[in-house]
Amino acid sequence: MYPEILHCNACGQRVEFRTPDGDHLPRHVCPACGHIQYRNPKVIVGVIPEASDGRILLCRRNIEPRLGLWTFPAGFMEMGETSGQGAAREALEESQADVEVDELLMMINVPYVSQIYLIHRGRMRSDHHGPTFESSETKLLREEEVPWDQIAFPTIWHSLKRYFEDRRAGVWRIHTLDLAYRPRPPERAEVSRGEPEGG
Amino acid sequence: MYPEILHCNACGQRVEFRTPDGDHLPRHVCPACGHIQYRNPKVIVGVIPEASDGRILLCRRNIEPRLGLWTFPAGFMEMGETSGQGAAREALEESQADVEVDELLMMINVPYVSQIYLIHRGRMRSDHHGPTFESSETKLLREEEVPWDQIAFPTIWHSLKRYFEDRRAGVWRIHTLDLAYRPRPPERAEVSRGEPEGG
């Protein structure tokens, strides 16, 4: 996900990995043109889409990592969009769903993979949804139907828990969570191949 | 801030800017080795440090953009840290202050510069603070002493407003804000040179 940086993306020469003057961390510095190529944490945006009957939309992953496990629509934020716009885009791309994205539900720090999750609530403008390249199956589920032991990532699991807790309480809040170590993934996730892309 | 990507950072060859198969946006793709170099939104982490007497710590910028204007400690999040850890690091680097970072106060989308702001509340472990390379001056201020017309960025201005509102109300909340267009900066900011780095 963060491949090694070997060459300067401005001039193509080999870079050095050293702490620039006045900085406090080593960076990829070009000895030829002086350009510094920074690495930065990435933002993952997502939404829990609710249908008119209160069921929520989950997607079965058709791609690695965690192939075959369940998630709500979420993915890397793109340049020039807000977290809400990105979450709506992911919903369309991953589940064909037209979602009106509401307030933030959860901000999660996942420092061991240098990621921030921004998860919103949302309402489906219609009940239409369906499989996509990224999702082999999409399904509207009641809380008691959620496959808790087959959720793709801990960040998704925690967000779903907070969602149903708040909805039961009748009070929406914005939650924060720091995943301070690599948590034990759900049982089924143990058999997935490849490196998890997130928390 | 986002320099043009001309060369592959894996092999150094010239890249093409085109939409890869199965993708929906143009990316910098290497025709030689196939590596795709993504650009991603950046996260800025910050904290509003409160001293034991209730005053808050502001810093006068010693660097462009917005040289000479005021902010609380904030800067680009580094790899491997949480937003809270990053905010504490920035406080130390920019103001010499040892800050215990508390809950998130505000998440701000700044899509026109592809940035997310994550601003926390925090308490100074001692009243020590002082100038640094990035701050010509640091100052503990009461609400009525804040130089509202000399605040460096709209994101900082809005965060400070929410901070004092919540404190007066006696209820801390987590706020969100989308800056959907480039807002008119504070009067003094108009005279700053260079491109603003943020919202």
Ligand SMILES: [Zn+2]
């Ligand atoms: Zn170079």
Ligand SMILES: [Zn+2]
């Ligand atoms: Zn290449």
